[in-house]
Amino acid sequence: MARTAHSGALVQHPDHPKAMVSIRDVSIAAGVSIATVSRAIGNPDRVSKATREKVLTVVEALGYSPNLVARSLRxxxxxxxxxxxxxxxxxxxxxxxxxxxxxxxxxxxxxxxxxxxxxxxxxxxxxxxxxxxxxxxxxxxxxxxxxxxxxxxxxxxxxxxxxxxxxxxxxxxxxxxxVDDVGAARAMTEHLLGLGHKRIAVMTGPDESPHSRDRMFGYRLQLRAAGIAFDDALVIRGEFTMKSGSEAAAKILDLKDRPTALFCFNDEMAIGAIQKLTSLGLRVPQDISVAGFDDIPFSAYANPALTTIYQPxxxxxxxxxxxxxxxxxxxxxxxxxxxxxxxxxxxxxxxxxxx
Amino acid sequence: MARTAHSGALVQHPDHPKAMVSIRDVSIAAGVSIATVSRAIGNPDRVSKATREKVLTVVEALGYSPNLVARSLRxxxxxxxxxxxxxxxxxxxxxxxxxxxxxxxxxxxxxxxxxxxxxxxxxxxxxxxxxxxxxxxxxxxxxxxxxxxxxxxxxxxxxxxxxxxxxxxxxxxxxxxxVDDVGAARAMTEHLLGLGHKRIAVMTGPDESPHSRDRMFGYRLQLRAAGIAFDDALVIRGEFTMKSGSEAAAKILDLKDRPTALFCFNDEMAIGAIQKLTSLGLRVPQDISVAGFDDIPFSAYANPALTTIYQPxxxxxxxxxxxxxxxxxxxxxxxxxxxxxxxxxxxxxxxxxxx
DNA sequence: TGCAAATATGAAAACGTTTACCAGTCGGGA
DNA sequence: TCCCGACTGGTAAACGTTTTCATATTTGCA
Structure with a gap:
């Protein structure tokens, strides 16, 4: 089924690189003007059926394909x-x-x-x-x-x-x-709150990132809706990478009154964080819940599988x-x-x- | 430091979309011919210093950038x-x-x-x-x-x-x-043999894939070098995806005289396989070793971290x-x-x- | 049958470059 | 003083299309 436009192998000298065939070559071979060839290809209705077929046959035979650069220029x-x-x-x-x-x-x-x-x-x-x-x-x-x-x-x-x-x-x-980053972050925060978590840490990306900002906003909004005060100590800053997630996760242990959940603002961070937390002896989710954001294909296969927000x-x-x-x-x-x-x-x- | 070629904001009417400036506009503004402008830009040594500077000033002032389509055509x-x-x-x-x-x-x-x-x-x-x-x-x-x-x-x-x-x-x-797929597969097989595994299953991708073929070849070569007979029953076929790896892994349990190691021909498969094996109650690596191929960034953060072959x-x-x-x-x-x-x-x- | 309208085609301009070719200028050596 | 080469820079062709305009042909209708 997959035909390329090139069936020109028949007409070329195998030992002599074939020069590119141009619209002029087609016009000559078909015995019509350049304009007609152009029309037969691009505006089939502006040309008679007979001519069109004649031209298209020649096009096929010579393996012509229009020079897109010239077309662009024009x-x-x-x-x-x-x-x-x-x-x-x-x-x-x-x-x-x-x-x-x-x-x-x-x-x-x-x-x-x-x-x-x-x-x-x-x-x-x-x-x-x-x-x-x-x-x-x-x-x-x-x-x-x-x-x-x-x-x-x-x-x-x-x-x-x-x-x-x-x-x-x-x-x-x-x-x-x-996507509605704010709403999605609220949904995740609500999920964690619904499970009974009161101290929920977040791991955010660079401050300039609108994702950082919006997801943080959603988190705070939902916290407030639940009547829980925002605690800046629970905010861990990093970058949206596994490496950064892993490094930043170590800080969790330093927190007094350790949070019972960690909401990472993307999946890579979450995966990095889980790796570190696990290696530090914390069990996920028994000792600490971790959530991500994005639902990258890998998250469903992680061990344990990551709770996250799917983005289309x-x-x-x-x-x-x-x-x-x-x-x-x-x-x-x-x-x-x-x-x-x-x-x-x-x-x-x-x-x-x-x- | 990041300067675009466009500082032309000064000279344009804010309310009137500026037409694209062409080499002709530059030539007129600089009082030289088109050819000279072209040379000043592309062959600086072919014009006098004075002319070159004059032209380049105008280029800058008008925010001219050569039309790449025209250049391509020519x-x-x-x-x-x-x-x-x-x-x-x-x-x-x-x-x-x-x-x-x-x-x-x-x-x-x-x-x-x-x-x-x-x-x-x-x-x-x-x-x-x-x-x-x-x-x-x-x-x-x-x-x-x-x-x-x-x-x-x-x-x-x-x-x-x-x-x-x-x-x-x-x-x-x-x-x-x-990369040398054959050699790499040998190295991994050797690693598994060195650990003491005798029955090593492999999970391969589509037969048409040269990777499937070469890695399989390396596996068999090393097996032979160790004096272990190749057993076709230990070959599981799938695709190079996590999903396929997960599905195919179930077959491991059906094998009589269960293999103690599984060499997957890429990391995604391995990750999918580990997920399935774990969910079926097998511990990795205690009950079965699993190895991958590629060393995708994720593999180092998987739980447990995946043994694999790094490809640059x-x-x-x-x-x-x-x-x-x-x-x-x-x-x-x-x-x-x-x-x-x-x-x-x-x-x-x-x-x-x-x- | 004759004429207007529609249709089919061709000639040529235009898109914005690069570059081959040519002409003028200038300086230096004989 | 004259001539030749080096250096500058201009003119115009070429790259391969699309499309406007004009012309020739056909069609439709009275």
């Missing part, structure tokens, strides 16, 4: 979009990318991957591809502040099509898709791509889409004092 | 390369991609991500970008048979620059980078990109690079009969 759109990401190894982000790709495929776009490694210079270099017309739009997946993107939008390229996903929902002056990563990507396409198609309305999350209770949370 | 190279991958969520592959990107950056390339989802049609569509001149080369990361790539190389586009990474070392008619994913990507660049620069020699692996003994393997 039509002023590249059908390429850039996905900016801080770390492609992050499962949420890679899930997102997958969703983007799937939809991009269907809409005729290809995706240019920009792994910025959180570096302004690299990010700027990618954004420059926009001004250089090598790409039509950008999907920003970074957790980081999107300084350059703002600058780009506001100053340099008013046409710039930018969509934000997985981050910065409120601040972004562009279409966005994400792939769907976020899909929506982001659709939003970008709409923007590129002239849509001016700035839409913000919020996707539902889901609390997934597994084995790392239990009532305090479980034997 | 110079017949896009500075884009395609990375074909079956599943971006695979940690080894995403590590590879990261390595590719880093090197690509330095060499002036951008990377077009092709998540083929193991679909021939999608793969063909991406490869078509090559013939369509929207990309200069391809790095194939797939574990799968690279049928289309072969076809492409052999039939359609003799110039096509293709590099293979992480797979198919021997079969590929193109520069390749990978990021470096494989880096090497692949360098090989591709060499090929694009006219290098004709087909080189095959094999990177070293490393046995990492952690907690999931122990002598049989450990209490």
């Amino acid at each position: 039509s002023q759109q590249s059908k390429l979009i850039i996905v900016l990401v801080t770390n492609i190894a992050n499962p949420v982000l890679s899930g997102c990318i997958r969703g983007i790709e799937k939809v991009a495929q269907g809409l005729g776009y290809s995706v240019l991957l920009g792994d910025t490694q959180n570096d302004d210079v690299i990010e700027a270099r990618y954004l420059n591809l926009l001004s250089a017309r090598q790409a039509d739009g950008v999907i920003q997946l970074s957790y980081r502040q999107h300084g350059k993107v703002d600058e780009l939008i506001l100053n340099s390229n008013p046409d710039a099509a930018v969509v934000n996903a997985c981050a910065c929902l409120d601040a972004a002056p562009c279409p966005s898709v994400g 990563a792939e769907e976020m990507g899909a929506v982001a791509m659709r939003l970008l396409d709409q923007k590129l198609s002239g849509e001016t309305e700035i839409r913000t889409v919020t996707l539902p999350t889901e609390l997934r209770v597994r084995q790392t949370t239990a009532p305090p004092g479980t034997p | 110079s017949q190279q896009s500075k884009l390369i395609i990375v074909l991958v079956t599943n971006i969520a695979n940690p080894v592959l995403s590590g590879c991609i990261r390595g590719i990107e880093k090197v690509a950056q330095g060499l002036g390339y951008s990377v077009l991500l092709g998540d083929t989802q193991n679909d021939d049609v999608i793969e063909a569509r991406y490869l078509n970008l090559l013939s369509a001149r929207q990309a200069d080369g391809v790095i194939q990361l797939s574990y799968r048979q690279h049928g289309k790539v072969d076809e492409l190389i052999l039939n359609s586009n003799p110039d096509a620059a293709v590099v293979n990474a992480c797979a198919c070392l021997d079969a590929a008619p193109c520069p390749s980078v990978g 994913a990021e470096e494989m990507g880096a090497v692949a990109m360098r090989l591709l660049d060499q090929k694009l620069s006219g290098e004709t020699e087909i080189r095959t690079v094999t990177l070293p692996t490393e046995l990492r003994v952690r907690q999931t393997t122990a002598p049989p009969g450990t209490p």
